[in-house]
Amino acid sequence: MSLGSYVLRRLGGLLLVLLVTSFLVFGLLYLAPGSPLAYILGPRGGSPAQVAAVTREYHLDDPFIVRYVSWLGDVLHGNLGYSIVYRMPVSNLVDSRAGTTIGLVALSAIIIAVVGIVFGTIAALRGGWIDQVISSLAAVGLSAPVFVIGVALISLFAVSLGWFPTFGVGSGGFDSLWHLTLPAITLSVASAAYLIRITKAAVNEEQVREHVQTATVRGLSSGVIIRRHVLRNALIPITTVLGLTIATLIAGAVVVENVFALDGLGSLLVKAILQRDFAVVQAVVLVLVVAFVVINAIVDVLYTFIDPRISLGSRK
Amino acid sequence: MTMKTTTLAVAKDAAQRRTLVWRQRYIDRFGVLGSIACAILAIIVLAAVFAPLLAPYDPDYPDLNYALSGPGAAHLLGADALGRDILSRLMYGARITLVGPALVILLSTVVGTILALVAAWRGRKTDAVIVWFLDILFSVPGIVFGLIAVALWGPSLFTVVGGLAVAYVPYVARVVRGAALRERNMPYVAAAWLQGHSGFAISTTQILPNVQPIVIAQAVSSLGFAVIDLAAVSFLGLGVQPPAADLGLMVKSGFDSALRGYPGEAIYSGILIVLIVWCVTVIGDRLLSNARAM
Numbered sequence: 001m002s003l004g005s006y007v008l009r010r011l012g013g014l015l016l017v018l019l020v021t022s023f024l025v026f027g028l029l030y031l032a033p034g035s036p037l038a039y040i041l042g043p044r045g046g047s048p049a050q051v052a053a054v055t056r057e058y059h060l061d062d063p064f065i066v067r068y069v070s071w072l073g074d075v076l077h078g079n080l081g082y083s084i085v086y087r088m089p090v091s092n093l094v095d096s097r098a099g100t101t102i103g104l105v106a107l108s109a110i111i112i113a114v115v116g117i118v119f120g121t122i123a124a125l126r127g128g129w130i131d132q133v134i135s136s137l138a139a140v141g142l143s144a145p146v147f148v149i150g151v152a153l154i155s156l157f158a159v160s161l162g163w164f165p166t167f168g169v170g171s172g173g174f175d176s177l178w179h180l181t182l183p184a185i186t187l188s189v190a191s192a193a194y195l196i197r198i199t200k201a202a203v204n205e206e207q208v209r210e211h212v213q214t215a216t217v218r219g220l221s222s223g224v225i226i227r228r229h230v231l232r233n234a235l236i237p238i239t240t241v242l243g244l245t246i247a248t249l250i251a252g253a254v255v256v257e258n259v260f261a262l263d264g265l266g267s268l269l270v271k272a273i274l275q276r277d278f279a280v281v282q283a284v285v286l287v288l289v290v291a292f293v294v295i296n297a298i299v300d301v302l303y304t305f306i307d308p309r310i311s312l313g314s315r316k
Numbered sequence: 317m318t319m320k321t322t323t324l325a326v327a328k329d330a331a332q333r334r335t336l337v338w339r340q341r342y343i344d345r346f347g348v349l350g351s352i353a354c355a356i357l358a359i360i361v362l363a364a365v366f367a368p369l370l371a372p373y374d375p376d377y378p379d380l381n382y383a384l385s386g387p388g389a390a391h392l393l394g395a396d397a398l399g400r401d402i403l404s405r406l407m408y409g410a411r412i413t414l415v416g417p418a419l420v421i422l423l424s425t426v427v428g429t430i431l432a433l434v435a436a437w438r439g440r441k442t443d444a445v446i447v448w449f450l451d452i453l454f455s456v457p458g459i460v461f462g463l464i465a466v467a468l469w470g471p472s473l474f475t476v477v478g479g480l481a482v483a484y485v486p487y488v489a490r491v492v493r494g495a496a497l498r499e500r501n502m503p504y505v506a507a508a509w510l511q512g513h514s515g516f517a518i519s520t521t522q523i524l525p526n527v528q529p530i531v532i533a534q535a536v537s538s539l540g541f542a543v544i545d546l547a548a549v550s551f552l553g554l555g556v557q558p559p560a561a562d563l564g565l566m567v568k569s570g571f572d573s574a575l576r577g578y579p580g581e582a583i584y585s586g587i588l589i590v591l592i593v594w595c596v597t598v599i600g601d602r603l604l605s606n607a608r609a610m
Contacts, residue, residue, distance in 0.1 A: 020452055031468055143594035145544040147551045148586040151567055155574040155582065166575070251457030255548045259571075270552050273467045281467045285460060293455045 007301065014297045018290060022075070025286045026068050057082070075286070081279035085272070090283040093268060098287070100264035103176070104256065105249045107184035108191070113242055115192040120199025120238075121231065124207070134196060141193030146252050150186040150259035157182060167261040183260045187252050191245040198241045202234035209233070243299030247292050254288075350602040357595040360588070364410035373401035375408040375561045384578045394580045396566075397573050402581050406588055409561040413592065416477055416556075417542035423481035425535045428488030433519045435489075436496035447493075450486040458483035459545050466554045476555045480545055484538055491534045495527040529607035537600030540593045547589055563589050 046054070054060070059067045074081075080090035123134040158166040164182045206212060207230055215225045254266030261267070265284050272280035346354060363370060372392070373379075383399040385391060393402040435446040458480060465479025466472075499505060500523065508518045549555040550564030558565060563585045570582030 144590045151571045151582050155579045251459045258552055289456050
């Protein structure tokens with residue numbers, strides 16, 4: 001299969017999944033008990049004018065599928081609805097908060113990549129008690145929920161030692177980076193622990209391969225062998241896991257943002273659920289799911305580029 | 317070998333021999349680490365089950381004289397901001413923290429196994445549709461399902477359990493489907509089919525018992541994640557509601573005390589959650605590698 005048709009096919013599949021998930025997210029509004037009208041206007045209800053406006057805005061007099069199509073059209077034009085709590089378009093809310101979430105996830109991804117690969121490789125190459133310590137710490141890291149880690153880090157580094165700020169995102173630039181450090185570490189612990197495991201297994205597996213033996217017999221220095229022969233090949237499973245992990249960080253960010261009171265999409269979602277601001281819930285869920293699906297698809301495609309042995313689109 | 321001969325020589329009664337063999341088999345199965353995990357988990361479960369008998373105090377009784385006090389003779393692990401005994405609350409909290417995720421896994425395992433067996437038996441279009449459906453479920457992060465459920469039906473333990481159960485279906489179903497597909501192509505299945513047994517009968521009486529170790533191992537492995545997700549939703553204030561004792565909630569209220577310089581409640585409840593998840597994960601890993609080795 002040629003590259004072009006492969007990418008086209010992947011894109012088609014991706015669009016189909018996005019279409020179905022968007023339909024589900026849209027359908028959510030009608031799963032809720034009570035009429036959508038009551039749900040959108042909140043428990044207090046609304047004046048006849050508001051009812052008419054909402055009926056018009058959500059096309060409540062139209063058949064379900066027509067409503068869905070017009071909603072999807074609105075979403076594609078960047079119109080995510082209107083928040084009854086914040087009294088502003090949802091797209092503005094999402095825009096102003098997406099930056100924090102993206103920054104948090106990006107910073108965590110870097111930490112995960114560095115810590116995971118470095119410590120995983122050390123554990124595999126050194127063995128002995130160093131491996132024992134790293135592996136045990138990784139096992140604990142994998143068992144610790146993000147909010148427990150977050151609370152522990154804040155108590156220790158922000159409250160007791162005062163090295164880091166406790167809450168908020170700071171005032172931009174370096175200050176924001178400073179504020180995002182603890183949250184990013186919190187978010188990355190579990191995934192970094194997982195990557196350490198994967199890296200260790202991958203490096204161990206490559207170390208006993210014949211091409212590595214050959215290189216050793218040829219008398220290459222151990223540094224060269226590890227860089228060119230072991231790590232290069234071990235990188236294939238590592239990158240896959242790393243990519244998939246970044247997608248799961250999106251869910252973790254929801255919790256971390258609430259622990260550290262960051263004004264990202266996750267804290268927006270939780271606040272919106274508590275305030276029953278359904279337009280915001282719908283929009284943020286949509287954004288999170290779309291990001292999750294798109295990142296997974298990109299990783300899938302990149303995977304075939306990293307490992308030339310995988311023929312494009314082969315299913316077996 | 318020496319172990320066996322000594323046992324045979326020494327053990328006069330059969331009962332003692334049986335315990336020793338049983339113990340040896342148990343350690344073979346779970347390893348040293350797994351055995352430690354089993355023991356710790358057993359202690360936690362017993363403390364939770366018998367909380368009404370063991371807990372020194374009523375978990376909801378506020379004793380304001382002791383509010384935010386540290387460990388002492390009156391309150392072994394101290395008291396929280398409202399003066400409630402932390403040890404008692406941990407015991408009662410472990411109940412919800414164990415039962416909620418167990419329900420999630422029970423529901424998702426039953427549904428996921430049924431879907432997997434149907435997909436493996438029917439194959440072709442049915443299989444394609446079920447796999448596609450699972451892929452769609454997979455495209456939403458687990459905790460988001462719990463949050464969606466809360467958005468629709470309001471914060472409560474059962475809403476979150478329902479939402480998370482849906483999210484965990486694909487994890488079980490994918491693994492079981494793979495195992496069932498392998499069994500499906502075995503000669504014994506073809507033999508049963510030739511004998512005229514129905515697909516339903518073969519799936520339930522032949523294939524299911526053979527994939528059962530995988531089903532159980534996958535269920536236990538997922539349990540750890542369910543504990544984390546459920547506790548996280550409680551921590552966010554969207555799951556179990558105060559004043560109920562729940563470990564996620566205790567980390568939340570302990571967090572507020574920790575900010576004022578009293579980290580006790582947060583530390584103890586956090587450690588207990590990590591311990592539970594660690595034990596379950598170790599046991600699950602062990603079961604998975606046993607099931608694969610078979």
